[in-house]
Amino acid sequence: MNVLFVAGIFPPDYGGPASYVPEMASALCEAGHKVLGVVTLSDSTDHDDGRYPFAVYRIRRQQPRWLRWLETVSLIRRLAARADVVYLNGLVLEGVLATKIFGARPVVVKVVGDLVWERAQSQKATRLGINEFQIAKLSPKWALLRRLQRWYTAKADHVIVPSQYLSEIVAGWGVARNRLKVVYNAVPVPQAAGADDAPIADIVTVARLVPWKGVAELIAIAADHGWSLRVVGDGPLRQKLERLAQSRGANVSFVGHVEKSRVPTEIRRGRLFVLNSTYEGLPHVVLEAKACGVAVVATAAGGTPETIVNGVDGWLVPVGDSDALAAAIGRVLLDERMRDASVRAAYKNLAEKFSFSSMVRNTETVLMESCK
Numbered sequence: 001m002n003v004l005f006v007a008g009i010f011p012p013d014y015g016g017p018a019s020y021v022p023e024m025a026s027a028l029c030e031a032g033h034k035v036l037g038v039v040t041l042s043d044s045t046d047h048d049d050g051r052y053p054f055a056v057y058r059i060r061r062q063q064p065r066w067l068r069w070l071e072t073v074s075l076i077r078r079l080a081a082r083a084d085v086v087y088l089n090g091l092v093l094e095g096v097l098a099t100k101i102f103g104a105r106p107v108v109v110k111v112v113g114d115l116v117w118e119r120a121q122s123q124k125a126t127r128l129g130i131n132e133f134q135i136a137k138l139s140p141k142w143a144l145l146r147r148l149q150r151w152y153t154a155k156a157d158h159v160i161v162p163s164q165y166l167s168e169i170v171a172g173w174g175v176a177r178n179r180l181k182v183v184y185n186a187v188p189v190p191q192a193a194g195a196d197d198a199p200i201a202d203i204v205t206v207a208r209l210v211p212w213k214g215v216a217e218l219i220a221i222a223a224d225h226g227w228s229l230r231v232v233g234d235g236p237l238r239q240k241l242e243r244l245a246q247s248r249g250a251n252v253s254f255v256g257h258v259e260k261s262r263v264p265t266e267i268r269r270g271r272l273f274v275l276n277s278t279y280e281g282l283p284h285v286v287l288e289a290k291a292c293g294v295a296v297v298a299t300a301a302g303g304t305p306e307t308i309v310n311g312v313d314g315w316l317v318p319v320g321d322s323d324a325l326a327a328a329i330g331r332v333l334l335d336e337r338m339r340d341a342s343v344r345a346a347y348k349n350l351a352e353k354f355s356f357s358s359m360v361r362n363t364e365t366v367l368m369e370s371c372k
């Protein structure tokens with residue numbers, strides 16, 4: 001099978017697709033398939049990509065949008081001519097135009113969230129949750145973007161989503177259910193903890209600093225109860241959150257962005273990992289925390305309940321219920337035996353449901369089905 005990958009971000013960028021695409025492409029090469037390359041945007045085209053077992057085609061991100069679109073569509077169309085299937089992990093509109101409008105190649109799209117809703121949230125154009133956003137009457141700009149996203153997603157031969165929750169969202173976009181495939185994300189078990197991994201805070205959270213991650217509310221909870229909090233990640237709300245922590249007299253450390261290899265160390269710096277999101281497609285960071293041997297408390301947002309068996313390998317609380325979240329945090333912090341039991345159950349759950357080999361095998365199956 002000849003596969004062409006397309007991604008909006010790629011190392012040295014950071015984020016989910018920037019980690020997933022090189023790992024998945026390399027795994028398919030190891031399985032005997034030919035990866036024709038990865039087409040991606042890049043701040044610089046001057047990178048040494050020789051360490052990858054496939055070609056990397058970088059398109060300069062900072063150029064006039066119309067020129068970038070033309071270059072992207074043209075390149076994907078040219079490379080796709082030799083592909084049995086094109087796997088879009090970003091640049092989906094450009095990829096669909098190149099393969100379905102100006103070409104005729106099988107396409108698989110991976111959807112990890114509603115990008116239009118996320119953009120509207122970031123620009124403070126909506127306060128609606130993701131579910132309400134799907135059916136709400138929007139302004140012309142956002143209604144057009146929502147229709148466009150639904151149109152190009154529905155053009156795919158198959159759509160991979162990382163949770164049952166997201167499969168319901170995407171089904172509402174007009175994608176037939178028999179073309180929707182749930183493939184759970186995976187997480188490798190990190191190396192054994194070192195001396196630098198010892199807990200130094202009561203709570204740690206790892207998140208983009210955007211509204212739906214609920215970090216402001218977590219800071220308030222930490223301040224009210226005298227718990228120390230370590231915040232790993234960066235984003236547009238960082239300065240606002242730092243001012244909030246200072247005004248509340250909260251014991252909060254803002255670590256900022258760290259390299260992927262450092263995330264396990266940072267997670268282990270807390271006695272308890274907490275994710276206070278109001279939305280998650282499928283939170284990879286919850287899987288990482290479980291793999292690190294750190295007990296987890298999270299809100300039951302989106303696909304998060306698919307990663308935790310409540311009271312067994314972690315604890316779930318209702319979205320937006322700060323009292324319930326504070327009570328759960330306090331209870332788990334006080335009971336070391338309960339934390340240890342959840343960690344043992346978490347390792348078992350990861351091995352059974354979220355192994356890297358399962359993710360690769362299931363993705364390979366979807367790609368090969370699309371070639372037929």
